[in-house]
Amino acid sequence: MEAPSRRSLARALESLDDFADPSAELEQYLTPADLAAHVCHLAGLQGDLERLVVDLGTGTGMLAIAAALSGADSVVGIDVDRDALELARANAATLGSDRRLDRSIDWIRGDVTRHPFSGIEATVVSNPPFGAQRGNRHADRAFLETAREISTVSYTVHNEGSASFVESFAGDEGGDVTHAFRAELPIDRRFDFHTDRTETLAAEVFRIEWSA
Template sequence: MTATRRRLAQELGVVTGFEDPVAALEQYHTPPDLAAHIVHVADLQGDIEDETVLDLGCGTGMLSLGAALRSPARVVGVELDADALVTARENERRVGARADVAWVRGDATRLPLCPPDCTVLMNPPFGAQDGNEHADRAFLETAAEVARVSYSVHNAGSESFVESFVADNDGEVTHAFQAELELPHQFDHHETEAGVVDAEVFRIRWRDGA
């Protein structure tokens, strides 16, 4: 029986975040509630079950493992940070993933593998760091190349940018909803102890039939 969204969030509550987050990579822990929401919506849309799910910039595995609890054909998490992948493998054991998960070290914007038309899940960097502006664009470019459909988290106010990019790449935004990201005090440039960042999640259809 398919787990409810609340149950999925509870299962993902054991997933640990980055031990030593890298500011340049904008490494933040995806909240279990948000991951459960994204995966639940994707499952309802028929984008998880029996599908190949690709998590771009998977970090410590939150979205990958959420998908792995929902009957995909397989899940592939791609992450540049080797330490994060070590944690992702540990999280896989904690969660007790019920599907095959492959953890691949590589640049999500220059994929080291060629998956078939797949479902992409991603919480890419927003491009908030100097020299890293529009970092989420490169992730969208990868999704446009390989995905049948994708789900991505972006900074609030990104709707016009996302819709314009998608239209230019023959895709379509089919769903959008607001979300919140907890921003802990983990880097020197943070001026407050913790905060909440408004975000937006988009479902994008890149291939016919999605």
Template sequence: MTETRRRLAQELGVVAGFDDPKAPLEQYHTPPDLAAHIVHLADLQDDVEGRTVLDLGAGTGMLTLGAALRGPARAVGVEIDPAPLATARRNERRVGARADIEWIRADATDAPLCPPSREDVTVLMNPPFGAQRGNEHADRAFLATAARLAGVSYSVHNEGSREFVEAFAADEGGEVTHAFSAELDLPRQFDFHEADAEVIDVEVYRIAWG
């Protein structure tokens, strides 16, 4: 882990998670190490500094605040649930980022945003995987929103999603340019969880949208 990425993960360690997570929304806290990895990669690709960064399904603001620490023109967190948004605002004060940060309560898959230029927008997101019955392929709608709003996106998906992500990107005139595997630590927070904690394998994709 590089020093910059390690420092970013430490700064994000103060970000509080969900007080009352909702299973239908698949609300899980993005670990600071994973958020730092995503933001650091985006930073290395010149996808953060001076740009508008959108966090779709921002939850308590982990990716929004990670981007805000790396010099964007502005960082915008979009979240439908008001409770984690309130936590995100408190987290903003904890992190102390100096960037222009906005929090918007809205459905991230129908975000009321119209950037003047998609080429100046980066999306960072850890969308629901669609693991809940009736919510299958939930990440598809998030990718569609990213394709509409951004020139480039970074997104977290369940293991084994590469074929789907590459096909979806190609259908929208985009291309997967980077991909890496990671682990997501899930504490026991819902009644259907059997173990006290679980580590699941995930995949992160950078997509350049056409």
């Protein structure tokens, strides 16, 4: 089956549900459909969907589902939150007319910092927590560390201004940032500390190739 265009992929992903009762501690926000489409379309062009794709902290399943629809034959979505995984499964079912989803996505409950993967060379896609909450500082670093352990290539979303950190981390770990682009994450008011009805978070996305 031919992979969909970036635009048609984004349109399909727009039907996926957001968290009904998100966790502030886990920084649960919906990855925008157009961002997921951009990441997975790029991954397809780079040949990165030809190996196992692992979505670290899958949440609503947005990136895992986007990878499967973009042509990945084998996808794993892992999340520590049982309710998030139920939502991800339900979201995959909304696009269940595409039998690729039934064949290609496995959902695993687990902590990405104590992951069950070993001896694999995957492509990681992830929109990790930015570490904005007290007690959760630098949470995105833990996701990068896991990406380094299990992937050949990773695509991760970070808070704006993270380029120096990501490039430094990658360089120290034998990785190379090959692509970087800005993104916007529109966030509806959902927690007490949100003061505006809608807020737009500025973010950056990085593709890193990791050496063996």
